[in-house]
Amino acid sequence: MEKPKTKRMPRSEPKPLPAFVLSRKVMTLANLLKRGAGNRYRRLLGLPQGEWGVIAQLGARSPRTLGDIAAGMGLDITQISRSVSSLVERGLVTRSSNPLNNREVLIALSRKGEAANAVIVDAGSRVNEALLEGLSDSERTFLEALLTRFTERAEYMLALEQAACGSE
CATH class of the missing domain: 1.20.5 (Single alpha-helices involved in coiled-coils or other helix-helix interfaces)
Known part of the structure; x- marks a missing residue:
């Protein structure tokens, strides 16, 4: 006696992705730029990934709180806190109490940090021009x-x- 054939369920094919996925393209671009910047500022300033971003944020506006820097970079305060501590140890940024609110710590560039920011601004401007060419x-x-x-x-x-x- 023949075994009855079981009916196979048709395989569901994965849905094709849209030809243009904005977020994926933006993330790829951002990752490439971030990797390039990390290499550039490690080579030019000896700064590990992320610390150059804190310097650039403070170069744009200073003094600032940790939360303000984190928001400006789109990162978590914990990540920024580690970077700021390292930059303080290197003498690139300073911490001080906010005279208007003793519970708040303000972070600013030192003279050495201002010189590093000048390098970041110059190198970043050249990269921007190359991208926008x-x-x-x-x-x-x-x-x-x-x-x-x-x-x-x-x-x-x-x-x-x-x-x-x-x-x-």
Whole structure:
């Protein structure tokens, strides 16, 4: 007697990804730029990954709190705290009490940190020009506006995710 053939379920094929996945392309670009910057500032300043970002944040506006620096970099305060401690030990940044709020610590560049920031600004400007080469002024303006909108939208989406998870 023949065994009845079992009916096989059709295999479900994975759904094809859209041809253009913005977040994936942006993350790839960001990772490539971050790796290049990490190598550049390790070579030029002897700074490990992440610490050059703290210097650049303080170069843009100083003094700042840990939370403000972390928010400016889109990173966790814990990560920034380690970098700031290392930069204090190297003499590139200083910590001081906020005269308006004794519980708050302000972080600023030292003279040595200001010199490192000048190197970061110069090297970063050259990289920006290389990236934007061939774009017209109007294309550059449009790109900046789009990136600002994407960043604002991503911040909003992150806040929604954090609220849903009950995390910071």
